[in-house]
Every structure is written in structure tokens, then in C-alpha cells.
Amino acid sequence: MTRVPSPRTDSGLERRTQYRIDDLAQAAGTTVRNIRAYQDRGLLPPAERRGRSNVYGPAHLQRLRLIAQLLNRGHTLAGIKELLDAWSDGRGLGGVLGLVAEVTGPWTDELPERLCRADLRARFGGVEDAEALAAAVRLGVLEPESEAWESFLVPNPAVLGVAARLFALGVPLQACLGHLESLRADVEGMARDFVEFSALHVFARYAGHALTDEEAAEAAASVRELRPLAQQVVNAELARALRAEAVRLLDSAVPPHLRDVLAREL
DNA sequence: CTTCTTACA
DNA sequence: TGTAAGCA
Numbered sequence: 001m002t003r004v005p006s007p008r009t010d011s012g013l014e015r016r017t018q019y020r021i022d023d024l025a026q027a028a029g030t031t032v033r034n035i036r037a038y039q040d041r042g043l044l045p046p047a048e049r050r051g052r053s054n055v056y057g058p059a060h061l062q063r064l065r066l067i068a069q070l071l072n073r074g075h076t077l078a079g080i081k082e083l084l085d086a087w088s089d090g091r092g093l094g095g096v097l098g099l100v101a102e103v104t105g106p107w108t109d110e111l112p113e114r115l116c117r118a119d120l121r122a123r124f125g126g127v128e129d130a131e132a133l134a135a136a137v138r139l140g141v142l143e144p145e146s147e148a149w150e151s152f153l154v155p156n157p158a159v160l161g162v163a164a165r166l167f168a169l170g171v172p173l174q175a176c177l178g179h180l181e182s183l184r185a186d187v188e189g190m191a192r193d194f195v196e197f198s199a200l201h202v203f204a205r206y207a208g209h210a211l212t213d214e215e216a217a218e219a220a221a222s223v224r225e226l227r228p229l230a231q232q233v234v235n236a237e238l239a240r241a242l243r244a245e246a247v248r249l250l251d252s253a254v255p256p257h258l259r260d261v262l263a264r265e266l
Numbered sequence: 267c268t269t270c271t272t273a274c275a
Numbered sequence: 276t277g278t279a280a281g282c283a
Contacts, residue, residue, distance in 0.1 A: 021270080033276055052283065053269060
């Protein structure tokens, strides 16, 4: 209760260059105790000692955020230490951390959404389908926040939005979810191909030696750029394939006198 | 007095 | 990983 905001050296802005351990903990969303623990285990570089207190910099903040991300992805502290050691071997910190953050960062720019059961029901015609609910959870479309499944996190609201739209159009939920499952397998294959392709043609030049800061920054920029590129290509190719398939279906299943009408919609 | 450290749960 | 007590 007696915590007073630190009196000096802050402009009130997010990006500072000097932190006391307390400020650092708050900025990184962790605790002082954890910062110490990370330091003890060699995950966090030591602070600059200035008189009685320690001074931390932006690099420490960056590192803490990285550790938090890796922790969230299920890595252990020991595992993270191995990665960090391997990466920082013979290199500076800045660029490499940027690369890691880029690779491990969120892959959609959407904000996760949060729904209670009633919200969910409202979105799907006011009825609840226990089977579909279970399938949605299994596929990760919904993440239950409690054992009772009273509220859910929606990591990818767009997917739920599509499901709601399809449902409104009369598509059964089981069909939507089954389709998502098989679609996902195909998409994962595409992602594998793309990453392999990138590794071969874009990142090959970095192979075989320790990355310099410049190279790491460059690689981080490439990663940032490649994701939207992949999405664009997939989007364009999917549109083309959809048109081709629709035409094929039209030719085989639709009576000739209706083709012109439907073709106009494509 | 405040901050850091240590040790214990 | 939180907390309490001792140290600088």
C-alpha cells in the first residue's frame, strides 16, 4: 500500500532506458522475485550496479518478455537457458532477440476474444450443441477458461466468425468443424512447404556460421515480411482454385439453363 | 529510510 | 514463486 510511483527518471512513457528492479518487473509483467531467479539461473544478464541499487536497461526488458513468451509456449527455464546460450554464443544480444521474438511471436494480428457461454449461444442461433462445443474445444477454436466451460477464450475470432456465418447459412456445425479439421491438415502441409522453401532460398545464406547482430536483424525483417507474402500467395491461389473447382462442379451438376445464372455469381 | 539479498516455505 | 527478515 505504501508503493509510490518512482520519483525520478521517468518521462511517463513506455520506453525508458533505465529501470529499477521494481519498474522492470512491472514493465515485463513479472515479479522482482522472478527476475532474481532468472539472474541466478543465468537467463538474464546481470544489472549494472550503481551504488546501492541495480540499474537495468531495455535489453533486460526485451529478454524478460522473451522468457515470458517461451515460458508460455511450454518451455522450461532450463530449456530456455539452453536456447539462449546457444543463440548468444559469440553474438550480441539485440538482433538475435529480435529474431527470436519474431519467430515465436503471435502469428495473427487479431486480438483474442473472450466469450461466456451465453454469448456463444447467442452467436449460434440461441441453441447449444454439446457435441459441436466439444469439437470446437478439441480443435482449439475455443479454449475453456474453467473446468465447467462457463467461459472461453477465442484465440482466432475470425475462425469463429466464419463458423457463425456458415451456421447462419444453414450449414450444420458438425460439418463446419469437420471441414476445419481436414482443412487444417492441408494448411499445415502448406505451411511446412513454405517454411522449407524459405529456409532453402532465403535463410540459406545465414547457415553455417554464427549470426552477427546485423544478420540477425536482417533475418528478423525477412521473417516479418515473409508471413504476409505467404498469405497473399495462398489467398490468390485459393481464389483461383475455388473458381476452377466451382466451374467444374457447375459443368457436372448443374442443368445447362442455370449455369449462366450461377456463373455470374462467381 | 529504501533497496537488495538471503533463506525458508 | 511468495514472503519475511536481515544487510548495506
